[in-house]
Amino acid sequence: MKLRTLAIPYVGWMALFVVTPVVIILAYAVTNSGGAFSLESFAKMGDYISVFIRSFLLAVISTVICIIIGYPVAYILAKERPRLQRILLMLVMLPMWMNFLLRTYAWMSILENTGLLNRLLTAVGLPAVGIINTPGAVVIGMVYNFLPFMILPVYSVIVKIDRSLIEAAQDLGAGGLTIFRKVIFPLSLPGVLSGITMVFVPAVSTFVISQLLGGGSNMLLGDLIEMQFLGTAYNPHLGSAIAFVMMIVVMLCMWLMNKFGAGEEQAVML
Amino acid sequence: MKKRPLPTSRIFLVLIFIFLYAPIALLIAFSFNSTKSRTVWSGFTFDWYRQLFQDSAIMSSLWTTLTVSIFAALIATVAGTFAAIGLNNMRRRWQSPLLAVSNIPVINADIVTGVSLCLLFVSLGAVLKFELGFGTLLIAHITFNIPYVILSVMPKLRQLDKNLVDAAQDLGCTWFQAFYKVIIPEIMPGIINGMIIAFTMSIDDFVISYFTAGSQVQTLSMTIYSMTRRRISPKINAVSTLLFVFVLIMLLIINFREVRQEERVKKQNSHHHS
Amino acid sequence: MKKAFSFAVAAVMLAALLAGCAAGGGKTSSGEVNVYNWGEYIDESIFADFEKQTGIKVNYTTFSDNESMYAVLKTGGSSYDVIIPSDYMISRLIAENMLEKLDFSNIPNYSQIDDKYKKLDYDPTGEYSAAYMTGIVGLIYNTKMIPDDITSWSGLFDSKYAGKILMFDNSRDALAIALLRLGYAVNTTNADELNAAYDLLRQQKPLVQAYVMDQIFDKLESGEAAIAPYYAGDYVTMKESNPDLKFVAPSEGTNQFVDAMCVPKGAANKKNAELFINFMCSKDVSLKNMEYTSYTSPNKDAADEYAKTLDAETAAVMFPSDDILSRCQIYVNLPQDTLRQYDDLWVKLKS
Numbered sequence: 001m002k003l004r005t006l007a008i009p010y011v012g013w014m015a016l017f018v019v020t021p022v023v024i025i026l027a028y029a030v031t032n033s034g035g036a037f038s039l040e041s042f043a044k045m046g047d048y049i050s051v052f053i054r055s056f057l058l059a060v061i062s063t064v065i066c067i068i069i070g071y072p073v074a075y076i077l078a079k080e081r082p083r084l085q086r087i088l089l090m091l092v093m094l095p096m097w098m099n100f101l102l103r104t105y106a107w108m109s110i111l112e113n114t115g116l117l118n119r120l121l122t123a124v125g126l127p128a129v130g131i132i133n134t135p136g137a138v139v140i141g142m143v144y145n146f147l148p149f150m151i152l153p154v155y156s157v158i159v160k161i162d163r164s165l166i167e168a169a170q171d172l173g174a175g176g177l178t179i180f181r182k183v184i185f186p187l188s189l190p191g192v193l194s195g196i197t198m199v200f201v202p203a204v205s206t207f208v209i210s211q212l213l214g215g216g217s218n219m220l221l222g223d224l225i226e227m228q229f230l231g232t233a234y235n236p237h238l239g240s241a242i243a244f245v246m247m248i249v250v251m252l253c254m255w256l257m258n259k260f261g262a263g264e265e266q267a268v269m270l
Numbered sequence: 271m272k273k274r275p276l277p278t279s280r281i282f283l284v285l286i287f288i289f290l291y292a293p294i295a296l297l298i299a300f301s302f303n304s305t306k307s308r309t310v311w312s313g314f315t316f317d318w319y320r321q322l323f324q325d326s327a328i329m330s331s332l333w334t335t336l337t338v339s340i341f342a343a344l345i346a347t348v349a350g351t352f353a354a355i356g357l358n359n360m361r362r363r364w365q366s367p368l369l370a371v372s373n374i375p376v377i378n379a380d381i382v383t384g385v386s387l388c389l390l391f392v393s394l395g396a397v398l399k400f401e402l403g404f405g406t407l408l409i410a411h412i413t414f415n416i417p418y419v420i421l422s423v424m425p426k427l428r429q430l431d432k433n434l435v436d437a438a439q440d441l442g443c444t445w446f447q448a449f450y451k452v453i454i455p456e457i458m459p460g461i462i463n464g465m466i467i468a469f470t471m472s473i474d475d476f477v478i479s480y481f482t483a484g485s486q487v488q489t490l491s492m493t494i495y496s497m498t499r500r501r502i503s504p505k506i507n508a509v510s511t512l513l514f515v516f517v518l519i520m521l522l523i524i525n526f527r528e529v530r531q532e533e534r535v536k537k538q539n540s541h542h543h544s
Numbered sequence: 545m546k547k548a549f550s551f552a553v554a555a556v557m558l559a560a561l562l563a564g565c566a567a568g569g570g571k572t573s574s575g576e577v578n579v580y581n582w583g584e585y586i587d588e589s590i591f592a593d594f595e596k597q598t599g600i601k602v603n604y605t606t607f608s609d610n611e612s613m614y615a616v617l618k619t620g621g622s623s624y625d626v627i628i629p630s631d632y633m634i635s636r637l638i639a640e641n642m643l644e645k646l647d648f649s650n651i652p653n654y655s656q657i658d659d660k661y662k663k664l665d666y667d668p669t670g671e672y673s674a675a676y677m678t679g680i681v682g683l684i685y686n687t688k689m690i691p692d693d694i695t696s697w698s699g700l701f702d703s704k705y706a707g708k709i710l711m712f713d714n715s716r717d718a719l720a721i722a723l724l725r726l727g728y729a730v731n732t733t734n735a736d737e738l739n740a741a742y743d744l745l746r747q748q749k750p751l752v753q754a755y756v757m758d759q760i761f762d763k764l765e766s767g768e769a770a771i772a773p774y775y776a777g778d779y780v781t782m783k784e785s786n787p788d789l790k791f792v793a794p795s796e797g798t799n800q801f802v803d804a805m806c807v808p809k810g811a812a813n814k815k816n817a818e819l820f821i822n823f824m825c826s827k828d829v830s831l832k833n834m835e836y837t838s839y840t841s842p843n844k845d846a847a848d849e850y851a852k853t854l855d856a857e858t859a860a861v862m863f864p865s866d867d868i869l870s871r872c873q874i875y876v877n878l879p880q881d882t883l884r885q886y887d888d889l890w891v892k893l894k895s
Contacts, residue, residue, distance in 0.1 A: 007356025017413040018374050021386030050895045076279045095290050096470045098510045099494050106293030109309050112768045133754050156459040157425045190425035205379040216713045216755030219894040225379045230611040233883040243382040250377045307785035309766035388619045485578045485622040486603045496583030496606035501761045
């Protein structure tokens with residue numbers, strides 16, 4: 001028996017519970033409310049280009065910030081005593097077990113003009129910041145909600161990097177930065193790629209955050225799709241079409257990233 | 271990697287934890303607020319906790335959430351680990367498209383996954399004679415959890431030395447022994463992370479649950495979201511606080527027990543040496 | 545440790561299988577009623593009373609808005625016996641043949657409901673629904689931050705209050721305010737009138753601090769914002785945290801909503817549903833629910849009795865005068881083309 005046969009049950013599961021729903025979505029996307037074949041939903045996509053661009057832009061920014069913050073956190077965690085590591089890791093995840101809405105409302109109270117942060121700033125004599133209802137606040141909300149999903153996969157890879165490789169590099173006279181750039185970072189790349197998938201991909205379709213922290217004046221894709229199902233008109237055909245286009249674009253991004261990532265990995269091997 | 275962490279990195283870590291826990295501290299504080307406000311402090315009370323235990327809707331939805339999240343996380347972890355090992359041993363030509371399909375529940379907007387799964391369950395239910403309920407809720411959660419487990423396990427498999435597995439099999443290990451004795455221990459951190467992430471995804475999901483839970487069960491997130499037009503009750507802050515404190519105490523107990531165990535092992539070792 | 549792990553996995557698999565089967569086999573028996581209501585919109589202690597009185601078990605689940613409820617009903621598969629949508633959604637459900645006619649012989653307490661709340665436009669024959677709660681939308685503003693006496697919707701469009709204004713975050717309610725401001729009917733299907741309303745919202749957008757729903761509570765209570773439209777009953781709870789807030793019913797008229805109890809098509813426990821509706825119409829239960837929600841019950845005796853326990857200002861908010869009510873308009877369902885226009889205008893406003 002080969003190890004690859006272990007994937008067969010999951011392939012069956014996927015066929016039923018992942019592929020079939022996608023076929024249903026596609027069927028919705030290419031029909032109109034009368035049930036006849038129609039591409040009218042796709043024809044409307046042009047109206048939503050600005051929403052697409054804004055969503056992808058905010059998701060990219062959030063992902064980059066998650067890497068910039070999350071990578072060092074994972075790195076520092078991996079250097080702690082093993083017992084402490086596990087506890088700190090759980091502490092990174094624990095806030096995410098409090099309900100998403102409650103967390104986001106709490107951020108709203110913190111970031112508001114009359115909120116905690118500004119009261120704190122003015123108390124110590126600093127100028128107040130007007131951050132609520134801006135894209136900046138949306139990014140903070142996204143980074144907050146997705147950061148743990150960057151830290152965990154990166155940590156799990158860094159913690160097991162073969163110490164002998166680093167020592168060998170040191171023996172060869174490499175400095176700290178060079179070791180990081182040439183040894184540690186390339187070896188941790190699979191973790192970073194997983195992290196990007198778990199941050200960027202859900203960030204594109206996230207909803208509620210932009211409503212609560214962004215002031216609701218600029219829609220994101222998640223809100224737009226949600227509105228087709230839960231808005232006044234109930235138009236699952238248009239919602240499915242938008243979701244389908246979004247899926248294709250995200251998959252394209254992932255494909256490009258993996259191609260780039262695989263190239264890097266191979267470069268390391270050579 | 272033996273060097274003690276620098277003080278600057280400690281400060282950085284503290285700042286990150288402040289960032290992670292600031293909103294949590296706020297929502298805990300307002301579980302003791304005497305009015306329903308989330309922004310104006312009007313006085314201290316335990317009232318919400320008292321009311322919480324009389325609120326059968328919240329308590330039963332908490333129970334549903336915990337059972338569905340634990341079951342879904344465990345099942346998805348086992349299934350996802352198997353799937354990841356299998357996929358990792360496939361040729362790239364098969365692996366890439368299968369991984370892309372596997373990521374679909376992560377990529378898709380939750381509402382689309384929810385609605386399409388609901389339609390699938392309804393049509394399956396018409397044939398197989400079942401209704402939406404705990405079972406369909408669980409299947410939905412497992413479905414969106416598995417990709418996260420795969421995403422957590424996959425990097426560890428990439429890191430795993432392929433020769434190790436081959437060597438084990440050359441030395442006469444069956445595939446099961448190779449799997450159980452060589453692969454699993456090596457990828458354990460990824461498996462555990464996958465389980466934690468899956469559990470987190472389950473506990474936080476609202477939209478997919480909303481469309482797949484049917485008319486008799488409700489998760490805590492569904493209860494919370496449904497309150498939004500009338501404002502979320504501080505009872506929810508109270509139940510979240512209790513959950514938080516419970517997990518924190520569990521962590522401390524586990525930590526404490528491990529310290530004792532380590533000490534015992536150290537003592538035994540020193541006895542042996544003397 | 546490893547043994548324990550394998551055991552745990554096996555146990556979980558088995559439990560999941562059993563749970564799945566149980567969910568599959570459990571067809572509702574005669575002693576149940578599945579109630580689907582807005583969250584935080586009922587005093588849940590009444591369920592125990594109902595079970596004691598009738599022996600019928602209440603399975604209670606909740607939704608956050610009419611549209612979420614509609615999407616679930618439309619996707620199918622769920623078996624609710626009692627649902628509590630609002631006016632326009634009821635007319636939509638009637639139009640799409642998604643409701644059962646009620647057998648009012650099982651609902652004798654319906655006679656206690658004020659005639660004002662029977663046979664309204666959304667259910668002109670009165671065969672499909674029994675009103676549960678009602679209320680009006682008004683302007684809520686902070687008298688400390690806005691010293692002027694505000695009496696009209698113009699307060700929401702006044703550049704003096706730029707950056708302190710909150711607006712509804714859904715197309716129907718937001719456009720309704722603009723329509724009222726322009727003197728049009730809230731149920732208009734005239735595309736030009738809707739476009740004019742959109743233009744007004746477009747002009748208003750730079751003045752708006754945020755488009756919100758329940759965040760209104762936080763932002764008004766803390767003084768983050770100064771003026772917003774919201775529901776009368778919710779004003780009563782906001783005032784507990786911030787006594788500077790004031791409620792006005794705008795002079796142009798406003799929207800009145802009626803949430804009513806209905807039975808969806810094909811309900812498995814229709815008789816139980818009617819018994820539950822009857823129970824909800826009774827005076828005692830209406831009083832309890834009114835106390836819990838601060839919304840207005842259409843049960844005449846309950847309303848009169850409850851009004852006596854309130855101070856004059858709160859009573860005036862919860863039980864508006866006939867003069868105010870005469871200027872109120874209740875939503876009805878709109879044709880699909882108009883609804884599409886609503887959504888298109890809304891996306892346009894927000895991108």
